[in-house]
Amino acid sequence: MIIGLDVGGTYADAVLLGPEGLINFVKVSTDPSDLFTTVLTGLEKVTQGIDPLQIQRLVLSTTLSTNAIVQKQMPPVGMIVSSGPGVDAGLYRTNDHYCVVGGSVDHRGREIEPVNAGEIRKIAETFKKEGLERVGVVGKFSVRNPSHELKIAEILGDRFEKVFLGHRVSGNLNFPRRIATAFLNAAVYPIHKNFFEAVKKSLEKKGLKVPIHILKADGGTMRFESSMDFPGQTILSGPAASVMGAIAFASPETESLVLDIGGTTTDMAVLLNQVPLLNPLGITLDCHKTLIRSLETHSIGLGGDSAVRVKDGRIVIGPDRMGPAMAYGGSTPTPTDALFVLGKTSNGDREKAVQGIESVAGALGMDPEQTAYRIFDAACTHILSEAREMIRRINSKPVYTVRELWEGTCVKPTEMLILGGPAQCFAEHFREISDYQVRVVPHWGVANAVGAALARTTCEVALLVDTEQGIATAPEEGISERVGRNFSRDDALKKAFELLRKKALEKGADPEALEMEVVEDLQFNMVQGFYTTGKNIRVKVQVQPGLIRGFSQGVKHAASQA
Amino acid sequence: MLQARHKTGLVFFPAFDWAISPTHPEREERLLYTQDQVFEEGLLDIEGIQEFKPELVEEPDVKRVHFCVPSVGRVMTESHFISAGGAKTIARAVIEKKVERGFALVRPPGHHAMRVVHGARGFCNVNIEAIMIEYLRKAYGIDKVAIVDTDCHHGDGTQDIYWHDPDTLFISMHQDGRTLYPGSGFVQEMGGPTAVGTTLNIPLPPQTSEEGFLYAIENVVLPVLQDFKPDIIINSAGQDNHFTDPITNMNFSAQGYAQLTSLLKPDIAVLEGGYSIEGALPYVNVGIILAMAGLDYTHVREPNYDPNSIRQTAQVTRRIESVCDQVMNVWKHRESLRKKAMTGKDLENRTRHIFYDTDQIVENQFETLRVCPDCSGVLKIDSSSDRGREIMAVHIPRKACPRCVELGYQWYEAAKKGRYGQVFLQDRPRDLYLES
Numbered sequence A: 001m002i003i004g005l006d007v008g009g010t011y012a013d014a015v016l017l018g019p020e021g022l023i024n025f026v027k028v029s030t031d032p033s034d035l036f037t038t039v040l041t042g043l044e045k046v047t048q049g050i051d052p053l054q055i056q057r058l059v060l061s062t063t064l065s066t067n068a069i070v071q072k073q074m075p076p077v078g079m080i081v082s083s084g085p086g087v088d089a090g091l092y093r094t095n096d097h098y099c100v101v102g103g104s105v106d107h108r109g110r111e112i113e114p115v116n117a118g119e120i121r122k123i124a125e126t127f128k129k130e131g132l133e134r135v136g137v138v139g140k141f142s143v144r145n146p147s148h149e150l151k152i153a154e155i156l157g158d159r160f161e162k163v164f165l166g167h168r169v170s171g172n173l174n175f176p177r178r179i180a181t182a183f184l185n186a187a188v189y190p191i192h193k194n195f196f197e198a199v200k201k202s203l204e205k206k207g208l209k210v211p212i213h214i215l216k217a218d219g220g221t222m223r224f225e226s227s228m229d230f231p232g233q234t235i236l237s238g239p240a241a242s243v244m245g246a247i248a249f250a251s252p253e254t255e256s257l258v259l260d261i262g263g264t265t266t267d268m269a270v271l272l273n274q275v276p277l278l279n280p281l282g283i284t285l286d287c288h289k290t291l292i293r294s295l296e297t298h299s300i301g302l303g304g305d306s307a308v309r310v311k312d313g314r315i316v317i318g319p320d321r322m323g324p325a326m327a328y329g330g331s332t333p334t335p336t337d338a339l340f341v342l343g344k345t346s347n348g349d350r351e352k353a354v355q356g357i358e359s360v361a362g363a364l365g366m367d368p369e370q371t372a373y374r375i376f377d378a379a380c381t382h383i384l385s386e387a388r389e390m391i392r393r394i395n396s397k398p399v400y401t402v403r404e405l406w407e408g409t410c411v412k413p414t415e416m417l418i419l420g421g422p423a424q425c426f427a428e429h430f431r432e433i434s435d436y437q438v439r440v441v442p443h444w445g446v447a448n449a450v451g452a453a454l455a456r457t458t459c460e461v462a463l464l465v466d467t468e469q470g471i472a473t474a475p476e477e478g479i480s481e482r483v484g485r486n487f488s489r490d491d492a493l494k495k496a497f498e499l500l501r502k503k504a505l506e507k508g509a510d511p512e513a514l515e516m517e518v519v520e521d522l523q524f525n526m527v528q529g530f531y532t533t534g535k536n537i538r539v540k541v542q543v544q545p546g547l548i549r550g551f552s553q554g555v556k557h558a559a560s561q562a
Numbered sequence B: 001m002l003q004a005r006h007k008t009g010l011v012f013f014p015a016f017d018w019a020i021s022p023t024h025p026e027r028e029e030r031l032l033y034t035q036d037q038v039f040e041e042g043l044l045d046i047e048g049i050q051e052f053k054p055e056l057v058e059e060p061d062v063k064r065v066h067f068c069v070p071s072v073g074r075v076m077t078e079s080h081f082i083s084a085g086g087a088k089t090i091a092r093a094v095i096e097k098k099v100e101r102g103f104a105l106v107r108p109p110g111h112h113a114m115r116v117v118h119g120a121r122g123f124c125n126v127n128i129e130a131i132m133i134e135y136l137r138k139a140y141g142i143d144k145v146a147i148v149d150t151d152c153h154h155g156d157g158t159q160d161i162y163w164h165d166p167d168t169l170f171i172s173m174h175q176d177g178r179t180l181y182p183g184s185g186f187v188q189e190m191g192g193p194t195a196v197g198t199t200l201n202i203p204l205p206p207q208t209s210e211e212g213f214l215y216a217i218e219n220v221v222l223p224v225l226q227d228f229k230p231d232i233i234i235n236s237a238g239q240d241n242h243f244t245d246p247i248t249n250m251n252f253s254a255q256g257y258a259q260l261t262s263l264l265k266p267d268i269a270v271l272e273g274g275y276s277i278e279g280a281l282p283y284v285n286v287g288i289i290l291a292m293a294g295l296d297y298t299h300v301r302e303p304n305y306d307p308n309s310i311r312q313t314a315q316v317t318r319r320i321e322s323v324c325d326q327v328m329n330v331w332k333h334r335e336s337l338r339k340k341a342m343t344g345k346d347l348e349n350r351t352r353h354i355f356y357d358t359d360q361i362v363e364n365q366f367e368t369l370r371v372c373p374d375c376s377g378v379l380k381i382d383s384s385s386d387r388g389r390e391i392m393a394v395h396i397p398r399k400a401c402p403r404c405v406e407l408g409y410q411w412y413e414a415a416k417k418g419r420y421g422q423v424f425l426q427d428r429p430r431d432l433y434l435e436s
Helices: A035-046 A064-070 A117-129 A147-156 A175-205 A237-247 A335-341 A350-364 A368-395 A402-407 A423-433 A447-454 A489-506 A551-561 B028-040 B059-063 B078-095 B128-140 B156-161 B210-228 B254-264 B281-293 B314-332 B334-342 B402-416
Strands: A002-007 A011-018 A021-029 A057-061 A078-082 A098-101 A111-113 A134-139 A162-165 A212-215 A221-223 A255-261 A266-272 A297-300 A306-311 A314-321 A415-419 A437-440 A459-466 A471-474 A479-482 A516-528 A531-543 B003-013 B047-052 B101-106 B145-149 B168-175 B199-204 B232-237 B268-271 B347-356 B361-370 B379-385 B390-396 B422-427 B432-435
Touching: A002 A035, A002 A237, A002 A447, A011 A035, A011 A447, A011 A551, A021 A035, A021 A551, A035 A175, A057 A175, A057 A237, A057 A447, A064 A175, A078 A117, A078 A147, A078 A175, A098 A117, A117 A147, A134 A147, A134 A175, A147 A162, A162 A175, A175 A212, A212 A237, A237 A255, A237 A266, A237 A297, A237 A415, A237 A447, A255 A368, A255 A423, A266 A368, A297 A368, A306 A335, A306 A350, A314 A368, A335 A350, A335 A368, A350 A368, A368 A423, A402 B078, A415 A423, A423 A437, A447 A551, A459 A489, A459 A516, A471 A489, A489 A516, A489 A531, A516 B028, B003 B028, B003 B078, B003 B281, B028 B281, B047 B078, B047 B281, B059 B078, B059 B128, B078 B101, B078 B128, B078 B268, B101 B128, B101 B281, B128 B145, B128 B156, B128 B232, B128 B268, B145 B210, B156 B168, B168 B210, B199 B210, B199 B314, B210 B254, B210 B314, B232 B254, B254 B281, B268 B281, B314 B334, B379 B402, B390 B402, B402 B422
Parallel strands: A002 A057, A057 A212, A078 A098, A078 A134, A134 A162, A255 A415, A415 A437, B003 B047, B003 B101, B101 B268, B145 B168, B145 B232, B168 B199, B232 B268, B390 B422
Antiparallel strands: A002 A011, A011 A021, A212 A221, A255 A266, A266 A297, A306 A314, A459 A471, A459 A531, A471 A479, A516 A531, B347 B361, B361 B379, B379 B390, B422 B432
16 A cells, blocks of 8 residues: 655645555645644554555655745755856855865866865865855856866865755756756755654654655655655646546547645646646746756646735735635635536535625625626636636747757647636636637545655766767766776666666665666767867657556546446 | 846757768858856846747748758758748747847757859858848848848848848948958948948958957947847847858857857847857857847856957057058048939849859849839849759849839739749738739
């Protein structure tokens, strides 16, 4: 049996799955000030009466790091940034203890100016005096040549609790994002570490000694131990959980739009033949643009509990949530209250809901029933137009080869999969007002936790070969090797797949179900004068997001029976 | 958070799968390191810098400018449709005010492509700036356009297309034609009789450095632009004046290019040449993008940049000052020069031999312009190539008078009965393009 637990802003959902499908599920309220208790309560309830020895795996998705970042409650860290010429690195300041130092590397990874060891030593002293325990070290083009970051780390020695190096957080080029990513990893590290160590300890006390996996924003998981080096990858895993929850029910040969309609927000994403679309660069959270791999998701401030108001004679929904729906004891009318008035839902206080909608109706000069319909229709129409806009954005992403531009592949989802609390009510209306094949994901209320439970381990490897200089580098893996002049594109792909396999297994993947694929494969002749002097080969391979074997069929089968 | 002072659009199309030949300067690798530098600097994340996906240019857009022999499809590759389309995309974004300024960082380039196209010359097949400009004129009613060509090679293609157009100011600053391809672009080349002065050439001596380029910008280009008052300023932004460029002899730098861009304030810049793909382009392009966006570029510098070692000599400075004086003289006396060129003439003929270095084609042209007192005059070109193609091409200009329109059709009809393999007509007033 496996467990998935997804902590959201309002509720935490936990599910217990067996090969035959969903065995048990619970929903507990999230206490944002005490996520530890929330997680433990969820786990305790969902495993009630189950022999701990039967549980093989546990996947957690929490808002822990996300909250710390958004609420700016991060412990201080030291940042050492080496830029060289270009945009002034001072402009990318992430925090108070941010030092721009000498040294530079160019776009081919050649050293232009060496590291100044004395300068680094002085900074280390200061950081120590200031009581900093975590340090981020980031160099421009460090993914082309990590030696400066490594040198700085060596000088820092073991005087700090943990040092995060820029070239290990991503193989992609983008210096400002590398700075932000290293910073966030260093900043959330102690929060992440303390929390999960406590969870692990408590579970062990209860006899639950299973591998703990943590969900990442790219819809994949990593082993608890690996997460210590990349705690930043756990931010914004919530939307990913929902998308993974929908995958098992998506049609294999079409493009699907996934909608998770929650209390505060609606998250949307696109699946291509059951594979979620990845964001090419990385997450943007608060003011931080990062290189943290994530699914391409779009979140809007419109959910079942969004506040409904009348402005200039028009209905405005959200983007804020003032509390629960009036039918559930809130004080502001919401789309959920409209559903009560329309008779689409009933397990709450209808009287209160009617009162709420009447106040809106009064302002509009319409009857309550009509008003409820208008609110509901406006919510659906707004979601559809945002989805259209997201798809337009996906399709207008630039490409850099003649072939891709002429082929002009275009995403056009024909199927809509809905999950989240009010999924069923909304589905009906989407069927009426759109051309999508609309389906509700089974167990829509906890499908996100199912998604977390079923997510497979993902990772990515970027390999750059420069046969003129005779070097192959896979920065994130800490690999830099000499290669011969005849090293080919096929050799590069082979090498990259080897590294990927190793990395995936380390992170907890199932060796029998590695869905490895090539995401980038480019080769350039390097020419000096009129002679070819070498090849510049760039390959990127990944384990694509998807579901683990065994349990997903069970879930799907059980759902089709129900 | 970095924020652009001027909202700037960018079309980046490096054509990573297209080359003239594997070791040709115009090959897949050309913008690879530029991409690396632009991505690593995070320029596309800056608030107010927006990347656009290029569209494909359409055949009518090409026919509005060129006579393609034998056809548009035969002289353009897929990549040309994209680089011209990229320029068009960025121009639309600027005119529709989605952005304040735009930069088409595309390849292959276009400024050596003339009105008649038999093949590729100077790595260019079609003139991507001209295609963009004529599209803007047709779709948005733009009238007066200034093109400032800062490529190291004379922009002879653009000069040819606008030779007879008094509404298009073409200024080219380049390495002296006696020392570099294509061997033209002297001060005396100042436009056809009905458009004298709206073509200006500033040939600069080899080893010109930052101060020389900026001197020409401040003392010729800016004052002329101020007089001409264009609706829009285009920069053909070649980057081969760089001190590391392998096929030229100038001493310009990334700092210099950025300053030039700040002074010129082009509405649209379009990449042209530049073949120092590792040592120059990554830095020059970062400098230009920052300058267009109105951001600080003072820290942008090549690893081997030493302003003292590339400083121009006093002799070079004197030469530049003298050339600039001559050009300003042409500009100041353009009215009287034009009058003189037109007086007593009904038709003006020009004979030219054009060599297509990239495709090794020789073309002979015999051009006839009606020197019209009421418009810039209808034009016909008798063109034959050593590939055995013989064509007649008639161009009726955008603001042609009724008499010129009529004559244009008469020429076209007469030629159809003649010995030509193909006869073309560009009727710009009606945006109509005929061929038989």
